[in-house]
Amino acid sequence: MRPHISIVLAAALVLPTLAVAGPPASAATASITYEAESGTLQGVTVADAVPGFSGTGYVAGFDDPADTAGQVTRWDDDGTADHLRRLGRRCRSLIARERVTDQRLCFGNETRAAHQVTAAATAKHSCWSYEDQRQFEASARTFLAEGLAAGERIWYARAGGPGGLGGWLDEAARAHPGAVRFVPLEEAYLAGQRLDPSAQVGTYTAATATAVADGYAGLRVVAECTPLVDTPDRLSSFAAYETLVDRFIATAPMRAVCGFDRGTLGDRAVAEVACLHPASNAGGVYFTLRAGPPGGPAAILAGELDVAAEELFPAALAHVRPEPTGGTIVFDAAGLRFVDHRALLQLHRYAERAGADVVLRTSLGIVTELAAMVGAGRVRVERVQ
Template sequence: MRGHGQVSELPDATAHDHVCWVYRDDAELHAVGMEFLAGGLARGERLLCVGDRMAEGLRRDPGALGGVAALSAAGTLAVLTLAEAYVASGGFSTERQRTFYDAATRRALADGYTGLRVLADVTALAGDPVHHDELVRWEHAADEFMANGPGMSALCGYRADLPEAALADVTAVHPLVHSAGDGAVPFRLFFDGRRLVLAGDVDTLGAERLTRALRSSPVDAGAPVLDLAGLRFADVAAYRAIAEWARSLAGDGEPVELWNAPALLRRTWRLLGLDEWASVSFASAA
């Protein structure tokens, strides 16, 4: 399984990394970002920095990563503004971003790199009501792309002074999350290969957020799989959110497989009559 969970330190670089890092200040973002990019250099990946804060940090630290100018001249490092990477080409959308990063990753591979490693500060998009919902949709779709695509990894930076609801939305769709202070991340919905994984706790307050995340999940042909092995707690509202998602897919001929569902969920599912309302199958797959 991909690395996942709430972290206090940046894990070692691996393939398919997708980290959400909630940071307190620019110094923290720069330090963690350089560590993340250094891991990519060690893996032979091309590096892409996105955001004004990232560009400013590199200008102030030209010796970072062994020499910013030399890496840029060699084509190993590129720096883009937020507008250039996320809002260009007709506006911000999940489809445009996937096309943009798929092309960038494939260019990196064609140029002899092992993949593309992206460091992006997207605080401005998360705090903008115009872009926020589409950003969350993109983050979830991006996770599927990183889990199954040609070779992209990313660390997404979000400043800690964003509204609590905005941070909860973006942290919920990353497998690896660092939160500022002692803040807990209630649940995470992410991809492990083609299956979705739901881990953590989903109560009534989080059920609406789970509903939105599930609705935005890119589902390939074949029976969708939701792995619940990491689900510690879920209430009736969470069960109904899962059932609503399963029912919407069944309407398209896609019965959902629920893997490793807790015994309490399976009993409650039947008691609530959800088995008659939404077509799912339960399995104990590893």
């Protein structure tokens, strides 16, 4: 058996000023262990002063942003191999999480990616990124067929014709007269022009109302949107539209999938729009930022803000542009599972520019202490369960 270093204290040892809560006291609180098998350590040491570890010790001494521990392996409490994950990405981040025994040292595991794919298949408003057009069309066909089975009117919007879905759409239109429509992207979105976000939401508001008036349960749309975000200017307009239409879809009898070709756009452009959707399958996007409902919080923040979000999160803030009410910008962060110091500083700077304070409504109890530690004085926490 290869030697390993048990990482049961993880983020409690990120800075000397963070209290060490000690090892897990029982199996009930020790559901996950992270191990570095002959781990690649940089700037950290192997310690054994606090009991409760396995192997030769635990990793300590995270007192510099460059300190890392690589090649970390996750074990669930039952020890079964089907829950074993190799976490290869190095992380350089302070993190905040409610329980020390549930904190992570590194990020990017397959479990999280699998959850993304599941969520993207079930949400009302999703981003699907793809490289294989046939795979996208197969998923679109399944999604649209489910709409027909649910009594919804369906639209498929794409530039250059229906492509591989043409035959199926024709058959579906014959079987469901009035329920199936192919809409050229140029007609649905005025592709090639700068999108008017409010007018575009109006288009779908009217189409949804018409579908319901015609006796359908609602409107279901798949739109291949690659040409709408292929320049920075168009991406900015489309992101503003996504923020508005997501607010509409949240309460309307409408479901929508926005498709983006990664090979054409690149990962960064896809990520900028993916994080504005409630769900996506885009790799490397582990948080969502959306506009809050009218009369509610300014924004809804969910998922995980770690080192992978360092550049993407500020871009998302610029797209969504949460606005203050009464001197505060309230984020519904009940779905926020993880946050690091970089994200808190980004929120602090955003609040400074707006001349307001940020209020995070979250269950992550140590965010207040972490914000104070790193000087994010404009970030306050309201605890929620």
